Amino acid sequence: MIKPSSFSRREVKVSVLAGALAALLVVLAGAAIAFTSTTKWTAESVLVVLPNADLSASDSAAYYETLSRGQIVATFAEVADNQRFQDQAEASLQLTDAQRAGVTTAVTVVPDTSVILVRTTAGTAQVAEQLADETTTLATAYLAGLSEPYRTDLVHSAAGSAVASGTSRVVLLALAVIVALIAGVAIQQAVYHLMRMARTSRAKNDPDQAAEPAADPPAPGRTPKHTAKKRAAPEPGPADPTGVTNGAAPESDPADPFDPPEQIRIQESVVHTHGS
Incomplete structure (x- = not known):
């Protein structure tokens, strides 16, 4: 068990x-x-949409008023976010198929401003920076002829802006x-x-599984319970003149252990025996 x-x-x-x-x-x-997992790199170039510099003060103020509504900037960003600018930039840079794999470009607007962000993610920092700048150049050239009163100026290029993304x-x-x-x-x-x-x-x-194991059977010739050993009675020693044996207490008469005449007769008998 x-x-x-x-x-x-x-x-x-x-x-x-x-x-x-x-x-x-x-x-x-x-x-x-x-x-x-492969490390991705993200580079960013920044554009700003402004009224043309050759406008008069009154016209410039009116165009700034229109620009503050956000529709012009949102339209420019939506146009620049077209996939064709990324494809043209990849072809212009002569990127290989491996370099083009996983490349993405996103154009967004900073809220409540006329600032446009062009972000490109690629497998290397160099490809991300070059592609972001090339996409920005192509989109800016197209937007220049889209709306005459407004222009897009480059705030800073993507050179040196690549950062690793991901865990x-x-x-x-x-x-x-x-x-x-x-x-x-x-x-x-x-x-x-x-x-x-x-x-x-x-x-x-199965109750037998939960039962405690039985005790070992007793060896042949022995009982299950151990008996206490009997103590050996001390052997009586030689008698001394006082009538008390060495190593054993004197035995008293069970009939009358306190009978003084009987005690005296026993002692006299012992003395007489030793004297003869």
Whole structure:
């Protein structure tokens, strides 16, 4: 019969093994994601929409009033966001298919301003910066003839503005380790409690499983209960003149242990014997 302590040790071992395996799988998955993910770079050029400089003061004020409503800037940004400007920029830079993979360009407006942002994301910082500047140049040239009273001026180019985007590998690995620890502990506890529940259910269905192991049978020739050893009575020593034996207390007469005449007669008899 298997003892309950053996069941408990087995449950702990199996649950710890399951938790460690789950944690290892999570770490491996996180490492695979961290080392297979590619870093993206984002570069940005900035444009501003303004009325033409050759307008009179009164006309310029009227055009600024119209520009403040936001419709002109939103229209310019929507036109510049056309995919054809990105395609023309890629062809102008003679990018390879690998360099064009994953390239995106987005044109947005800074709220409550006439500033337009041209952002390009690519696999390398150089491609992102060059493509953002080329897209800005092509879109600006087109917008110059779209509305005569307004112009688009370049605030700054995308050169040197590329920054890495996305989660770094170190952060991904750290997150994978944390998630692995949490998952490992959770799996270990779940497996342990499930095994205990299964053992309890089996014990209820089979009472013999839950019974304590029987005691070992007694060896041949011995009874199950141990008997106390009898103490050996002390051997009487030689008699002394006082009538008391060495090593043993004097025995009294059960009939009348306090009879003085009888006590005196015994002592006289002992003295007479030693004198002769």
